[in-house]
Amino acid sequence: MTTRLFVPRETTALALGADEVAERIEAEAEARGVEVELVRNGSRGLFWLEPLVEVETPAGRIAYGPVAPEDVAGLLDAGLLEGSATSPLCQGPTEEIPYLQAQQRLTFSRIGVTDPLSLEDYCAHDGFRGLRRALGLDSQAIIDEVKASGLRGRGGAAFPTGIKWQTVLDAPAAQKYIVCNADEGDSGTFADRLVMECDPYLLIEGMAIAGLAVGATQGYVYLRSEYPLAQEIFNEAIARAEAAGYLGGDILGSGQAFHLEVRLGAGAYICGEETSLLESLEGKRGMVRFKPPLPAIEGLFGQPTVVNNVLSLAAVPFILGDGGQAYADYGMGRSRGTLALQLAGNVQRGGLVELAFGTTLRQLMEEFGGGTFTGRPLRAVQVGGPLGAYLPESQWDLPLDYEAFAEVGAVLGHGGVVMFDDTVDMAEQARFAMEFCTVESCGKCTPCRIGSVRGVEVIDRIRAGERREANLALLADLCETMVDGSLCAMGGMTPFPVQSVMKHFPDDLQRDAQPR
Amino acid sequence: MYNSPFPPWTPQLVQDEIDALKHEPGALLPILHAIQDRFGHIPREAVPLIAESLQLTRAEVHGVISFYHHFRTSPPGRHVVQICRAEACQARGARALESHARETLGIDYHQTTADREITLEPVYCLGNCACGPSLRVDDRILARVTPERFDRLVDELTTQVLKVS
Ligand SMILES: Cc1cc2nc3c(=O)[nH]c(=O)nc-3n(C[C@H](O)[C@H](O)[C@H](O)COP(=O)(O)O)c2cc1C
Ligand code: SF4
Ligand code: FES
Numbered sequence: 075m076t077t078r079l080f081v082p083r084e085t086t087a088l089a090l091g092a093d094e095v096a097e098r099i100e101a102e103a104e105a106r107g108v109e110v111e112l113v114r115n116g117s118r119g120l121f122w123l124e125p126l127v128e129v130e131t132p133a134g135r136i137a138y139g140p141v142a143p144e145d146v147a148g149l150l151d152a153g154l155l156e157g158s159a160t161s162p163l164c165q166g167p168t169e170e171i172p173y174l175q176a177q178q179r180l181t182f183s184r185i186g187v188t189d190p191l192s193l194e195d196y197c198a199h200d201g202f203r204g205l206r207r208a209l210g211l212d213s214q215a216i217i218d219e220v221k222a223s224g225l226r227g228r229g230g231a232a233f234p235t236g237i238k239w240q241t242v243l244d245a246p247a248a249q250k251y252i253v254c255n256a257d258e259g260d261s262g263t264f265a266d267r268l269v270m271e272c273d274p275y276l277l278i279e280g281m282a283i284a285g286l287a288v289g290a291t292q293g294y295v296y297l298r299s300e301y302p303l304a305q306e307i308f309n310e311a312i313a314r315a316e317a318a319g320y321l322g323g324d325i326l327g328s329g330q331a332f333h334l335e336v337r338l339g340a341g342a343y344i345c346g347e348e349t350s351l352l353e354s355l356e357g358k359r360g361m362v363r364f365k366p367p368l369p370a371i372e373g374l375f376g377q378p379t380v381v382n383n384v385l386s387l388a389a390v391p392f393i394l395g396d397g398g399q400a401y402a403d404y405g406m407g408r409s410r411g412t413l414a415l416q417l418a419g420n421v422q423r424g425g426l427v428e429l430a431f432g433t434t435l436r437q438l439m440e441e442f443g444g445g446t447f448t449g450r451p452l453r454a455v456q457v458g459g460p461l462g463a464y465l466p467e468s469q470w471d472l473p474l475d476y477e478a479f480a481e482v483g484a485v486l487g488h489g490g491v492v493m494f495d496d497t498v499d500m501a502e503q504a505r506f507a508m509e510f511c512t513v514e515s516c517g518k519c520t521p522c523r524i525g526s527v528r529g530v531e532v533i534d535r536i537r538a539g540e541r542r543e544a545n546l547a548l549l550a551d552l553c554e555t556m557v558d559g560s561l562c563a564m565g566g567m568t569p570f571p572v573q574s575v576m577k578h579f580p581d582d583l584q585r586d587a588q589p590r
Numbered sequence: 591m592y593n594s595p596f597p598p599w600t601p602q603l604v605q606d607e608i609d610a611l612k613h614e615p616g617a618l619l620p621i622l623h624a625i626q627d628r629f630g631h632i633p634r635e636a637v638p639l640i641a642e643s644l645q646l647t648r649a650e651v652h653g654v655i656s657f658y659h660h661f662r663t664s665p666p667g668r669h670v671v672q673i674c675r676a677e678a679c680q681a682r683g684a685r686a687l688e689s690h691a692r693e694t695l696g697i698d699y700h701q702t703t704a705d706r707e708i709t710l711e712p713v714y715c716l717g718n719c720a721c722g723p724s725l726r727v728d729d730r731i732l733a734r735v736t737p738e739r740f741d742r743l744v745d746e747l748t749t750q751v752l753k754v755s
Contacts, residue, residue, distance in 0.1 A: 086718050089733035121720040261676030264717040299623075299660050300716050302729045337616070338623055340658035343714060357618030357644075359657040375615060417720060419681035424720025447682065456677055460714075492678045492719070506680070510714070513659075 076109040077155045080128040080135070082186065083114035084271050085303050086264070091143060092125040098146040099127070108155065116272020118186030119426030120173055126186075128168055131157035137165040173442055178404060179428045180392045180412050181385065182265075185272040191310055193318055196275045202320065204394030208283045209328045213243055216287040220390065222398030224410030229255055229346075229383030230458070230487045230563075232409075232476045235390075238380060241370035242288040245378035250290035252281050253355065253374055253381045256297040256304075257339055257346035260459025262418040262490030266384035268426055270297070270304040273388075274311035275320075278334065280387035282325060283394055284380055285332040293334045294374070296351050299341055309336055343460075343514035347562055348381040350516060361516050362562045383488070385414055406432035409475045419456075419492035420446045429474075436470040439493060450495040454503075454579065458487025460510050461567035463574035464494075464503060483570065500579035501587065505533040507571040515564060522565025525556045529572065537587035546583065550576065595668055596630035603628070604636045608643045618644060618654055622661055631662045666709040667702040669747050672726040675712045678719035683736075687723045690737040694744070707748050 081096040082088075096112055103110040120126060123139035127149075136157035138149060145163060152161040165171050179185075188195040196202070208216050221236030242250060254277065258266040269277050281293045297305055312334050315321045323331045337355055339345050345354045349363035352374050373379025389411060393401045402410045409431035415438060417424045422444035429438075435455065439445070446452050454464045463484040465472075472478050479486050494503075508529035515522045529552055536545045553569035553576075560566040576583065597603075607624040611617050621640060625632050632655055641648045655661045673688055695703055695710060702709040718724040721733035727743065735743075 085716075085731055086721055086733060089718050089724070089731045090721060124721075258717065259715065261715045262678040262719045263715075264719060267717040300713060300726075303731075337619065339660075340619060340623070341660035341713070342658050354619065355616050357616040357654070359654055418678040419719065419722075421720065460677060490678075490719070492681060494681045498681065503677070503680075506677070514714075 076111050078111045078113060078130040079155075080113045080115040080130075081125060082117040083190075083303075084117035085267060085301070086121050087117050087124040087126070088303070090124045090140065094143040095125045095127065095141050095146060098143040102146050102150055106150065110155070113189050115188060116185045116190045117268065118168065118174060119182065119268060120171065120423070121425040122423045123165065123171075126165075126168075127154075129154055129157050133157065133167065135168045137168040137171060138163045139165060173423060173425070173427075176441070177428050178412055178430050180401065180404070181276070181388050181414065182268070182273070182426060182428045183392075184276065185268055185426075188273070190272050190274055190307060191314065193275065193314055193320075196273075200395065201275055202279055202391075204391035205279045205282055205320070206326070207394050208286050209326060209330070213287050213289060216283065216394065217243060219394055219398040220287070223389075223393040223401040224398075224405070224408070225386065225389055225393065225401065226409070226476070227383055228385035228389070228414070228488065230485070232486075235382060235386050238370055238382070239284065239287050241368065242290070242378045242380050245371050247378050249292070249375075249377050250288055251374045251377060251379040252284045252288070252290045252293040253348075253352065253369075253379055254281055254293065254295040254387055255346060255348065255351060255381055255383050256295050256301075257343075257351060258298060258301075258384070258488070259343040259346040260488050260490050262456070262492035263416050263459065263488045264418075265414040265416055265426060265489065267301050267304050269384050269388050270301070270308045274308045275315060276388050276391060277308075277384055278311060278315050278321065280390040281334060282321065282332045283390050284382065284387060286330060288378070288380055290380065291331045291333060293332060294355060295334065295336045296339060296345070296355055297336050298339045305336060305338065312336070343510075344516045344564055347564065349562075351381065352379065359516075361518050362564075364561070385488075404430035406430075406473065406475050407477055409477070413474060413486070413489050415474070415489045415491055417443045417491050417493070420448055420452075420495045421493045422447050422449075431475050432473050434471050434473055435465070435491070438474070438491065439470070443491075443493065446493060446495045448495050448497075450497065452493055453496040453498055454494045454500060456492040456494070456503075456571065457490065458485040459490050460507060461485070461563060461570055462487050462490075463570045464500065464578065465574070466578040468578075483574070485567070485570070499587075500575045500582035501533065501537050501585070504572045504575040504583070505530060505537070507568055508533060511564065511568040516562075519559070519561045519565060521556045521559035522561075522568070525552055525560075525565065526568060528552055529556075529568075533572075536583055539586050542584070546576070594630065594665065596628070596665070599625075599629040599633050599636075601635065601639065604633070604639055605643075608640055612643050618646070618651070622655060622658075626661060629665075631665050634663055667706045669707065669728055670709045670711060670726075672711045672713040672716075674714070674716050674718075674722060674724040674726075676715040676719075678715070679722035679724055682722040682734075684723040687725075687735060687737060687740060691740055694741065705748075708744065
């Protein structure tokens, strides 16, 4: 009898040795003369347990982790193939691991469960249900469904997706485009990568539906060059989807066309900004464009273009499959549906947590994250990437909701939650925010290009104890100038982390820098 | 002896890469990637060829190459090691790893060791943020890289070369 085993093939699992574990299992099985079938699934996103090995038993899938290659022989001795619970690495039935069980996975319902490249597996788990339904609807009806879901863009700006699509539908043009923003530049985020590596047909389905909704026959995925495995897996998925008729000139015999291509970025954070991204796709420097015109009116090659984040597009198959209302039933206030939170940095149990909007940051960091990795007290949390504020303990009870965060000058962004313990030097973090802007500014406007360089210098003077009060006042001024005078959020939000340090962690700016 | 992992470029080979892609809309980035993937860098002499083929000025092509951090105009060492400098990795000790790497390799970012084994580059997030400090060696990503682990890695990378040559 052949036993099915699952060993993830996903960047973090591989970075922790999943390939070596898979090899060891095959070698041991052969030596023992037992038959195993290894499935290289995606990751469930429970990274502290990776490599997470699962075995299929009559009682469901049983999880073991984190498994090192040298654990394999012992696990087999202890009855891995029967799903025995005698090994301390046994986590019990996968679906019952509390971290997973407590989530509300709509977009990520399939990740880690299936073989990412198997179309059969995808279809067996509700895949292409949304697309099939969309093929029977007219454009306006598809968009109405998305509007009813209340979905707001998950890339950062939280603009309503249905309204964006409506603008593109209403713009008359011979050629329109769907552009997927897979630049995922924020530190602490990996959810876009997980979709592309672990459930690529989900994004393909979402983009095809977007194409039907606005009348676009060509899509591009702009993927960052830092994600080589995502590129490999996603390209293979496109080829297979095309061969099976889910993409191409005649989607599932409907007479409707949608073509998809991946384009690689080249290491520029600013190319995540949608107009820079379009410039880059056109083969130019990634310089931010003035708006208006909006990309929805004049986007790629001057044509009406939907630019959406991976997670926005990946939410669409559920919305079409189950109806917009089913999605809107999750969430709070004007933040509908679920949010993909990514627990990162100094965290005990890091990973992907999909939850309806409204949970508090503290619940997330304590109940899911289990506190810091080092076991030291948590001191600061940066939410929403390098342009997001650092939140002190007094703000950890904020509900995860776009408006609640905006009220305190914070952002949810792409859902990255980066935890720092009490060894962090917040002056150093403030300096880094400015430094990052000097490296990544597109250079188009002065407050951002020059202001960030000045920002680094002023913080250095503060840390050196040089006319500290005067320089702190100068830094406050500089931040205001950048917020008010920058053309885009790169320069306009770089002050957020800096200002949050000045406000909530002022002592660190009063101390001389520790020599390293 | 040092063996480059990349074949030497010739104007004809560069032109072949250009011709394969120049008809695509927005072809410049894909062409630059193709050239760098094949030859390890974008030779200065490729600029006029690209400009001619895409009907751009040389200044425009140069402007694009210099805008993106990923593109390089001189050959890298046998291995490219990128260290993540971003916040989530900082929270797990990336700063100490960075200084250790620069010290032990004796080079700064964007430089190559004298034996041309390793080119060191900064990177801002590899999407492995729950298990940092993260590092990329060529196309492989490594998690929880301590200074000790870094030293072992450098050993591995350099001994492999001895076997080949
Ligand atoms: C500096 C900067 C970087 C950005 N980076 C990203 C990114 O990496 N991914 C992304 O989806 N959106 C990013 N955005 C937001 C995009 O400009 C845009 O709002 C988004 O792609 C729209 O898609 P959505 O409506 O689905 O969120 C960035 C914005 C700015 C100002
Ligand atoms: S704020 Fe910075 S990144 Fe944005 S347009 Fe101005 S210079 Fe470019
Ligand atoms: S911050 Fe280093 S991998 Fe994301």
